[in-house]
Amino acid sequence: MKALLIGEYRQGKLLDTTYELKAFADRLGADSVMLLVGSEAELPKYDGRLYLADAGAYGEYNPDLHKQLVLQAVEKEKPDCVVFVHSSYGWDLAPRVAVALKAGQVSEIVALNEGAYEVNACNAKLRRTVTPRSGRCVLTIQAGAFSPSGEPQGTPQLERLELSGAPSGIDFVGYEAAEQKGVDLSKAEVIVSAGRGVGKKDNVPVIAALADALGGELGASRPVVDAGWVDHSHQVGTTGQTVSPKLYVACGISGAIQHLAGMKKADFIVAINKDKDAPIGEIADVLVVADVMQFVPAFTARCAR
Amino acid sequence: MKILVCIKQVPDMESRFRPNGEKTWYDESDLAFRMNEYDEYAVEQAVQLKEQLGGEPEITVLSIGPERTVEAIKKALAMGGDRAVHIRDDRHYQKDPWQIASMIASYAKGEGFDLIFTGMQSQDRGSAQVGVIVAELLGLSCATTLVGFSYDGGTITVKRELEGGIKGVAKLKLPALVTCQLGLNTPRYPTLPNIMKAKKKEIASLTPAELSGEAELTATAAIYPPAKKGGGLVLEGEIGVQVDRLMGILKEKTAVLR
Ligand SMILES: Cc1cc2nc3c(=O)[nH]c(=O)nc-3n(C[C@H](O)[C@H](O)[C@H](O)COP(=O)(O)OP(=O)(O)OC[C@H]3O[C@@H](n4cnc5c(N)ncnc54)[C@H](O)[C@@H]3O)c2cc1C
Numbered sequence: 001m002k003a004l005l006i007g008e009y010r011q012g013k014l015l016d017t018t019y020e021l022k023a024f025a026d027r028l029g030a031d032s033v034m035l036l037v038g039s040e041a042e043l044p045k046y047d048g049r050l051y052l053a054d055a056g057a058y059g060e061y062n063p064d065l066h067k068q069l070v071l072q073a074v075e076k077e078k079p080d081c082v083v084f085v086h087s088s089y090g091w092d093l094a095p096r097v098a099v100a101l102k103a104g105q106v107s108e109i110v111a112l113n114e115g116a117y118e119v120n121a122c123n124a125k126l127r128r129t130v131t132p133r134s135g136r137c138v139l140t141i142q143a144g145a146f147s148p149s150g151e152p153q154g155t156p157q158l159e160r161l162e163l164s165g166a167p168s169g170i171d172f173v174g175y176e177a178a179e180q181k182g183v184d185l186s187k188a189e190v191i192v193s194a195g196r197g198v199g200k201k202d203n204v205p206v207i208a209a210l211a212d213a214l215g216g217e218l219g220a221s222r223p224v225v226d227a228g229w230v231d232h233s234h235q236v237g238t239t240g241q242t243v244s245p246k247l248y249v250a251c252g253i254s255g256a257i258q259h260l261a262g263m264k265k266a267d268f269i270v271a272i273n274k275d276k277d278a279p280i281g282e283i284a285d286v287l288v289v290a291d292v293m294q295f296v297p298a299f300t301a302r303c304a305r
Numbered sequence: 306m307k308i309l310v311c312i313k314q315v316p317d318m319e320s321r322f323r324p325n326g327e328k329t330w331y332d333e334s335d336l337a338f339r340m341n342e343y344d345e346y347a348v349e350q351a352v353q354l355k356e357q358l359g360g361e362p363e364i365t366v367l368s369i370g371p372e373r374t375v376e377a378i379k380k381a382l383a384m385g386g387d388r389a390v391h392i393r394d395d396r397h398y399q400k401d402p403w404q405i406a407s408m409i410a411s412y413a414k415g416e417g418f419d420l421i422f423t424g425m426q427s428q429d430r431g432s433a434q435v436g437v438i439v440a441e442l443l444g445l446s447c448a449t450t451l452v453g454f455s456y457d458g459g460t461i462t463v464k465r466e467l468e469g470g471i472k473g474v475a476k477l478k479l480p481a482l483v484t485c486q487l488g489l490n491t492p493r494y495p496t497l498p499n500i501m502k503a504k505k506k507e508i509a510s511l512t513p514a515e516l517s518g519e520a521e522l523t524a525t526a527a528i529y530p531p532a533k534k535g536g537g538l539v540l541e542g543e544i545g546v547q548v549d550r551l552m553g554i555l556k557e558k559t560a561v562l563r
């Protein structure tokens with residue numbers, strides 16, 4: 001088994017998730033080679049062959065060109081699988097490569113299961129094992145699901161990749177930084193977060209009152225922010241803030257992977273959800289099965305006493 | 306301008322799910338279905354573009370699924386779609402993203418769409434593949450995970466959401482396909498007059514046999530509820546008792562309450 005691992009590089013930096021690809025290949029028991037559209041100044045520690053294409057020449061986000069580079073490496077190496085992280089880079093690029101190779105793609109693998117790949121369905125309420133039916137396959141792995149066991153080591157043997165005049169329909173303009181204003185949740189000791197289960201904007205102050213009573217800050221899940229109930233600076237998750245409070249109270253939050261990614265390092269997690277099967281129950285220390293709008297005011301009153 | 310919006314009907318994610326008899330997908334009985342959340346943003350963006358261009362573009366809504374799928378299609382028409390294509394397929398759930406995308410591309414091939422909108426993923430399967438595969442099969446420029454969209458004179462400018470709140474800005478010339486992320490816009494609720502108007506709009510019906518069929522490239526070996534790690538305490542019952550017990554636990558286990 002041989003895996004071609006596609007590393008990630010953004011804004012001049014190698015992304016750490018690149019190391020999860022190697023950890024995944026090791027778990028598969030596969031030999032690996034890596035490809036990176038990046039820079040020689042930011043090489044991963046990697047004990048193997050690394051195809052390097054210059055991000056200066058091919059852009060940090062130009063999937064049409066990056067696809068051609070991946071296909072070149074596939075041509076040279078004839079791997080059994082091409083592996084990406086399921087990230088904004090990977091989920092954009094992987095299907096393009098899969099179509100070009102007419103290979104089956106398995107997205108967002110969370111575990112291995114006797115030769116099949118495990119993925120979540122229905123917001124992690126179900127799991128599927130998926131098997132590719134094509135000789136070669138394309139895989140994307142869930143960020144965080146395959147952590148490297150030790151410190152990454154090694155010096156890659158470089159091989160340069162170049163393209164000649166491949167056309168692209170995409171013109172990358174640049175990056176826009178995240179907004180810096182608002183609350184810094186990263187230092188909060190207590191965070192009480194409002195999710196969609198809170199129901200409407202008018203109910204948010206009820207959650208904020210509990211945050212106050214516990215001497216903490218108000219957090220929120222994405223739909224609450226998208227709906228304009230709470231400012232973006234309160235959002236917890238992959239596209240919000242990563243937090244590690246002593247206590248995290250999730251009110252009406254289902255526990256989607258992108259939300260968990262931002263808060264699972266909390267020391268103690270309390271979830272209030274009317275659905276006993278909500279995936280948040282998997283990581284909560286205490287799951288209170290109740291309607292948030294009944295439970296939270298009662299609990300706030302008790303804290304204030 | 307001709308616009309295509311691809312939508313899917315999915316169950317309410319707050320439902321209880323259990324595997325179907327064949328153990329290939331979830332059992333549909335007792336589930337309430339609605340339009341895939343990501344697709345609502347796709348429909349809304351198409352309708353906003355039509356409004357921006359003075360109503361000129363024609364918006365076709367396409368969905369693959371069984372009879373019930375018509376409900377999601379009608380909602381998209383009531384939001385502002387002009388006409389719809391329903392690919393009636395009772396076995397849709399057995400098809401992998403490659404097969405689904407191939408059906409869509411097979412329909413779209415001769416139609417000359419300038420712009421195709423899809424959601425970035427479905428809430429039930431979550432493969433995030435279908436839109437991109439359609440673009441590749443049709444040879445269209447493609448950008449995924451849009452949280453910003455603007456159109457001007459044949460070029461679209463998109464904002465892609467990246468990790469950590471950063472956005473990537475890119476320009477694409479039409480024809481193109483984009484996949485939409487949560488928060489791209491605020492999807493409208495269909496008004497009663499628009500729901501009435503939508504009843505008169507054409508919903509063409511196709512069968513998979515009329516489109517090019519492809520063999521699957523991946524297969525579901527099994528579907529099952531994830532093993533419960535357990536460990537966490539579940540508090541059920543009367544609110545007053547729950548409040549007391551949580552208070553006790555927090556006092557004992559955390560330094561937050563004294
Ligand atoms: C690329 C990408 C990035 C993302 N980034 C983020 C991110 O940074 N942060 C984030 O949060 N999400 C993010 N998401 C979205 C994420 O996938 C989920 O859609 C989101 O976290 C769901 O928010 P929620 O739990 O509040 O809502 P839902 O999933 O709708 O859950 C609502 C919950 O409330 C419960 N509920 C309903 N009514 C009540 C009631 N009366 N009392 C008690 N409980 C009730 C329900 O049982 C349900 O479990 C991202 C998604 C993608 C694709």
